Amino acid sequence: MAGGTKLEPRPVAARPAESPAPAPPPPSQPPQPSAPLTPLPPTRSSRPPRSSRTRRFFLRAAFAFGAIGGTAAALTPIFRADPRKSAAPAPGPVDGVPDARFDERFDEMYGGRRIQGTASGVRVDGRPLHLMRRADGTYVSVVNHFESFPTALATARAAVDDLGGTQLSLAGPALH
Known part of the structure; x- marks a missing residue:
């Protein structure tokens, strides 16, 4: 072969046959026990006694029924809820007296x-001013969201005061 290596056969040596391991020499005298031998306790079978199997079965069943019952109790109000009803009542007049904060x-x-x-919504010079309603009924704006105001108008006035001469962004709250 050009540019390759030439392989030459090698003789294979036979392995010697394995001999069995030598046996240990017999003891000269059997060992003398220092104390009398006591019988070993009877070995346990792999199966537990019948009473513990029934107890274990009862405990597993009680746990399973408790887990199923607890889950069912927690999910029942969700399944029984009418999806057409709102979770929270819509804000509106109380005792027939309209509140200016709800319909400004x-x-x-x-x-x-x-x-x-x-x-x-609210606009300042034609640009949207994003207002957020808090749980207590007050408002905050993206311009000043560290102070709350009782009405949307008061919030818009505070935003105008904070803006000074600058304009609101046209991007609005989506890019905030």
């Missing part, structure tokens, strides 16, 4: 800016 509509000039409030 305003259009005014404040600090050289036009503030408009409708059912769809």
Whole structure:
């Protein structure tokens, strides 16, 4: 073969036959026990006694029934709830007296800016001002979300005060 290596056969040596391991030499005298031998306790069978099997079965069954019953009790109100009903009542008039905080509509000039409030939201100079309603009924805005105000109009006025001469972003709260 050109450029390759030439392999030459080697003789294979036969292995010697294995001999069995030598037996240990017999003891000269059997060992003398220092104390009398006591019989070993009877070995346990692999099966537990019948009474423990029934107890174990009872405990497993009680745990399973408890887990199933607890899950069913926790999920029952969810399955029985009417999806057409709202979880929280809609804000509205209390005792027939309308509350201005729930249905504010305003259009005014404040600090050289036009503030408009409708059912769809609040705008300052035509740009949306994102307001958030808190659980206690007050409002916060993205301009000043460290202070809450009783009405949407008061929140918009505070935002105009904080903005100074700058404009609101057109991107709105989606990119906030």
